[in-house]
Amino acid sequence: MSTPDPDVVRRAQRGDLMALDEVLAALAPYVRRLCGPIALQDAPDAAQEALIAVMRNLRTLRDPDALLGWVRVIAVREAVRVARQSSRAVPAEPADLPATGDPSLAADVRDVLDRLSPEHRAVLVLRDLEGLDEETAARLLRVPAGTVRSRLFRARARFRLSWRNEGSPP
Numbered sequence: 001m002s003t004p005d006p007d008v009v010r011r012a013q014r015g016d017l018m019a020l021d022e023v024l025a026a027l028a029p030y031v032r033r034l035c036g037p038i039a040l041q042d043a044p045d046a047a048q049e050a051l052i053a054v055m056r057n058l059r060t061l062r063d064p065d066a067l068l069g070w071v072r073v074i075a076v077r078e079a080v081r082v083a084r085q086s087s088r089a090v091p092a093e094p095a096d097l098p099a100t101g102d103p104s105l106a107a108d109v110r111d112v113l114d115r116l117s118p119e120h121r122a123v124l125v126l127r128d129l130e131g132l133d134e135e136t137a138a139r140l141l142r143v144p145a146g147t148v149r150s151r152l153f154r155a156r157a158r159f160r161l162s163w164r165n166e167g168s169p170p
Contacts, residue, residue: 009064038079083118120155
């Protein structure tokens, strides 16, 4: 992802619409990547809500160099909020999963993720996709580090169990 130039961010903060458009265009793929595994089918809505929040609150960002971390917080929170509101927050029924090597394997992972709660998906995204440590994830999610560890343990265990129970490789 190409991070917007801090000067462009400052111009956007001052109300320059062209700069704002450039910032949002640069951030959109990152926001979609964060929202996708958390909000699942509602990811487009979550990403849109996150980008709207970024647009509305960009003036409150003190340090343009901290843009990505700030956006990460907003995107994860919006994805969890949208997923909670969605009917998809209720675990889905297990579906038949294709064999290893099948081109739809990515859909298999998505199906297993679909069975996790939004909170568990958020912890998995922050730790396993974003590579954040537990303390940082805890601050982003506004929960104690012990809660992050517990959710991460449960999320990984449920993911493995669902994966194995559907005949996929261990």
